[in-house]
Amino acid sequence: MSVTYLEAIRAAQARALAEDPRVFIYGQDVGAFGGAFKATKNLIAEFPGRVLDAPISEDAMMGLAVGAAIEGLRPIIEMQFADFSTAGFNQIVNQAATLFWRTQVPCPIVIRLPGGGTSGSGPFHSQNMEAVYAHYPGLVVLTPATVEDAYSLLLAAVALEDPVIFCEHKLLYYHLKAEALPNEALPLGKARLAREGRDLTIVTYSAMVHEALAVAQELCLEGWEIEVVDLRSVKPLDTDTVMASVARTGRLLCVGESWPWGGVTAEVIARVVSEGFDLLDAPPQRLNAKDTPVPFHPNLWAAHRPTARSIAAAARTLLRS
Amino acid sequence: MLLARVAEEKIASLYRAGKIHGGVFLGRGQEALSVAAGLALRKSDVFAPLIRDGAGRLAFGEPLIDAVRTYLGSRLGPMRGRDGNVHRGYPREGYLPMISHLGAMISVVNGVLFARRMKGIPDVVGLASVGDGATSTGSFHEGLNQAAVERLPLVLLIANNQYAYSTPNHRQFACRDLADKAAGYGVTCHTIDGTDFMECLRVLPAVVARAREGGGPQMVVARLLRLCGHGEHDDAGYIAPEFKTSALGRDCLHVAEEQMMQEQAVNAAELEAWRTETMEKVERVIARVQREPAPDPFQEDWRAIQTAHLVEVSASANPVDSRAPGAPQP
C-alpha cells in the first residue's frame, strides 16, 4: 500500500485531531467537502465540530486562530491556495508573529499553504510564499519535499508552541508516493542529506529537491558526484548542514522555485559566503524562477521555474569553473 | 472616568515635557462610553480596547500602574518596553493587547469566544472597541461577518467621534448612518449618545446581556466628538467649530458630574475632593514608575519565538550596541 504526499497531510491532521483535543481545522471548504485538494477529506465525520468551513475571510480566519491559540487551542488553518494568504498577511505577520514577543503568550498555529507552480494555474494559484514569511521574526517556515517529511513535519508543527507556515507543494500532492508513513518524530530545523556526493552541493527544498535529485542522477552518468541538501525548514535554516556539505564539495548551487530577489537562495549564499568563504572553490551560484508573475501556459510555465534541465546546465558550468 | 481623565492629562503633560518616548493618545470625550463598556463586562469576559479606552481599561480592572509603566517604558510593565503606550494587555486573562492595524482585533476576540465555546465555558461576552475610521477596513467587515456566521457573543462598540485622524465621516463612508451597516451582516445595532453617561450606563449592560443570553453579535454606535488631537502631537485644527458647540461636543465628564449631582449622588465639594484625591493617586504612581528600571538591551533575550532551540543566531544580526539609548552607560 502506498501513500501520497496529500494523503500524508490528511493522515497527519487526522492523527493530530485524534491525539490532541485542542486541535481544530478552519478553512474554506474544509468541512463536508473535504477541502479544495481533499486534504481534510472525511475528517469532519471523524471529528465533528472540529473541522469548520470558514467564510472567504483570510484576515478573520487568521485573527480567529490567534484568539483560539491564546485560549490554548491549536488551530490548523488551511489557506485554499498559498497565494490567498496575502489577504490574511496582516494577521499572520503582525498578530500571530508578534504575540509571543510582545506578551510571552505563545501562539501555536499551523498555517497550511498549498503553494508552488503547477502548469495551467497561472499567476494567482502558483506562488511560493516561504521567503516572504521567513522574513518576519516570530514565524517558523517549513517546506517538506517528501511524503514522510510532509507527515512528520506537520505533526511536529502542530506540536510546536509557535506559529508555523507549512508550505505544501501542490505538484507533489498526487504524484509523490511512499510505501509507509514514518513513526518516529522528526526534529525541526534540521536539513537532510538527500544524496551524498563530493563535487558539488545543491541546496534546495520542496519540489525542487526532486529536480535536483534527477540532475544528480544525470550528472552521475558523466562522472560527477552531486550532493543534494534538502533544507526541510527554511526558517530556521540549518546553516551547519549546508556548511558541512560545502566543506566537502567546495562548490554551491542554491535552487529555489520562488522569485530571485532576496529569498531563501540569497540567504543561503549570503551565509556561506560570509561564514564559509574559505570553503569555496568557485563563486556560489543560485537559480530561481524568473522575475515575473507565474505564467499560465505550460510552455511559459516550464521555462519560468528551474527544471532539471536548467539546474543541470547551471551545475555543469559551476563544475567546470 | 475621573481617574482616566486625570491620568491621561498627567501623561500628556509628561509628553509635552519630552519625558515620553513615542506617542500619547487620549480618550478625552470618550470616557463615558468607554467606562460604561468596561463596567458592563465581567472579569471573566473578553475585552479588546483601542486607543481611546483608558477609562474602559481601568473599569475592566487594569491597574493604573500598568498604563503608566507602558507609557514610561518601565521594565516592570506588562510589555517590558517591547511595546508601548496603548499597546498593552494580558491575553490569557481575556484582556487583549491591541496591534496598531485597525479592525484587526475583532476577529481575535471572535477566536477567544470561539475557543471558549469549544472548551464548554459558558456565559462569556467579548467586546471589541473601534472607531468610525476602522469601520472602513476589510478586517472590520470580515470580523463582524465571521461573528455573525458563528453567532458569537461579540459586542462591537463603535465610537463615532466624527473623525479618523483628520478625515471626517463623509470621506470615510457613504451610508446614511454607521448603524445601517449592521443589517448587512444580520446583526442588531443600538445607537446611543456617547456623551450621556447615564445613557451609556443603561444601554451597554443591556447590550452585553443580550449577547450573553445568546442573542448573537451586537453592534453599538455611539455619537460623540473627540475632544483632543488624534494624538498629543496633533492640534486638531481641522475639527469643524460647529461640532464643538453642538451637543456632540459636550464633555461627557461634565455631563456625568451634573447627572450625578442631579441624582444627588454627589455634591460639588465631594467632586472636588475626588479630583484632588485622584490627582494625588496619579502623581504617586507616576513618581513610583519614574524610579523603575528601564529595559536593558543586554538582558533582553531578543527571542521572537517560544521554542528556544529554533531561534536563529545569524552572524549578520546587529550586535547589542552599548551606546544605544537606554543602555547602561559605561
Ligand SMILES: Cc1ncc(C[n+]2csc(CCOP(=O)(O)OP(=O)(O)O)c2C)c(N)n1
Ligand atoms: C489599518 C490601519 N491603517 C492606518 C492606521 C493609522 N491610523 C491610526 S489611528 C487612525 C485613525 C483612526 O480613526 P478612528 O477609527 O475613527 O478612531 P479614532 O482615532 O477616531 O478614535 C489611523 C488612520 C492604522 N492604525 N491602521
Ligand SMILES: [Mg+2]
Ligand atoms: Mg474616529
